[in-house]
Amino acid sequence: MTQVHDHGGGVHSLRVPIPDNPLGHTLVYVVDTDRGPVLVDTGWDDPASWNALAEGLTACGTSVADLYGVIVTHHHPDHHGLSGRVREASGAWIAMHAADTAVVRRTREARPGQWLSYMAAKLAAAGAPEEHLAPLRTARPRALPGLSPALPDREIVPGDLLDLPGRRLRAVWTPGHTPGHVCLHLEEDHPAGLPGRGRLFSGDHLLPEITPHIGLYEDPDDTSVTDPLGDYLDSLERVGRLAxxxxxxxxxxxxxxxxARVRQLLLHHEERLNGLLALLSQPLTPWQLAERMEWNRPWQDIPCGSRNIAVSEAEAHLRRLVGLGRAEAVAGSDPVTYVAAS
Structure with missing residues (x-):
């Protein structure tokens, strides 16, 4: 498929590959400004991804060296991975919401093995069996993509216009997929004259055919009870109103x-919450709930790392149900189990 697509009005997209991932690629957007091109996201930190980004920019009539800035929708490595390398090659600034900058800083400062210990303890509390926990407890820390992400230079402030001379690009805070996820509203007439209010760079918040992962916001030092799914649903409605x-x-x-897509996603999550309530007719740990939830493949075929993500998503749904008073923790259970509220 064509690597570069011209969306009109000084906006192009580049397909930057994600190694060994069914998503295939990240769409990195190039927005022309009076000070030079600005990227919305950069893609995965991998030599093939870097080459695709550089070649795509050349096809757009520019280069990495010409870039003025990088706007990161969220901190995940398929979006933020190449930001540091872009900055080194161009001097471009990097902008990110403060909540995700905090995640980046925490990731950079974490001691070797700290994340593995945290995950093992968290999964044990969620009811994971010993055969799943043992590899985490004995694993040796190793370098992984995204464990030394670039610290941003600028903060994206929700509601503010970003520093894009000659353009009107406004930040819309859309927590849920990550605590600092932002969408970017290009407040300009659509180049093809389509009805509506400009164009929206939606990151992973709003996708045409799939639903983003909504799990717990992982912070070993934060004991507050967050509600990522509630954040996501509220953010969806806010984006829908932008039209x-x-x-x-x-x-x-x-x-x-x-x-219309927002309505589909709201209905999807309401149906999923109702389905989980039916499963919670008996007390279940988050792990047991994840085992029984519907995924894109049978539980036995889901690899270890993806099971961790699935359990986090089950916990996010449980928090939403508890917050709504539709489910409750069973007093004295260890690991904690949940049941539909009577």
Whole structure:
């Protein structure tokens, strides 16, 4: 498929590959400004990804060295991975929401093995069996992509216009997928005259055919009870009210009628919550709930790392149900189990 696509109005997208990932690629957007091109996300930190980014910029008539800035929708490595290398090659600034900058700083400062210990303890509390926990407890820390991400230079402030001379790009805070996820609203007439309010760079918040992962915000030092799914649902409704003419997501393809897609996703999550309540007719740990939830493949075929993500998503849904008073923890259970509220 074509690596570069011209969306009109000084906006292009580049397909930057994600190694060994079914998503295939991240759509990195190039936005022309009076001070030079600005990227929305950069892609995975990998030589093939870097080459695709550089070649795509050349096809757009520019280069990495010409870049003015990088706007990161969220801290995940398929979005933020190449930001540091772009900055080194161009002097471009990097902007990110403060909540995700805190995650980046914590990741950079974590001691070797700290994350493995934290995950093992968290999964044990969620009811994971010993055969799943043993490899985490004995694993030797090793370098992984995303464990030394670039610290941003600038803060994205929700509601503010970003520093893009000659353009009107406004930050919309959309927590859920990450605590500092932002969408970016290009408040300009659609170049093809489509009805609606400009265009929306939606990151992973709003995708045309898949739902983003909504798990717990992982912070070993934060004991507050967050509600990522509630954050996500609130953010969805806020984006739906924007009614952009077109949505330009970080994966898959652009699409129109954002309000309709928002309604689909709200219904999907309501149906999923109702399905989980039916499962909670008996007390279940988060691990047991994840085992029984519907995924894109049978539980026995889900690899270890993906099971950790699935359990986090089950816990996020449980928190939402508890917060709504529709489920409750069983007093005295260890590991804690949950049951539908009577």
């Amino acid at each position: 952009p003419a077109e949505v330009l997501p970080a994966h898959q393809h652009g699409f129109t009628d954002a309000p």
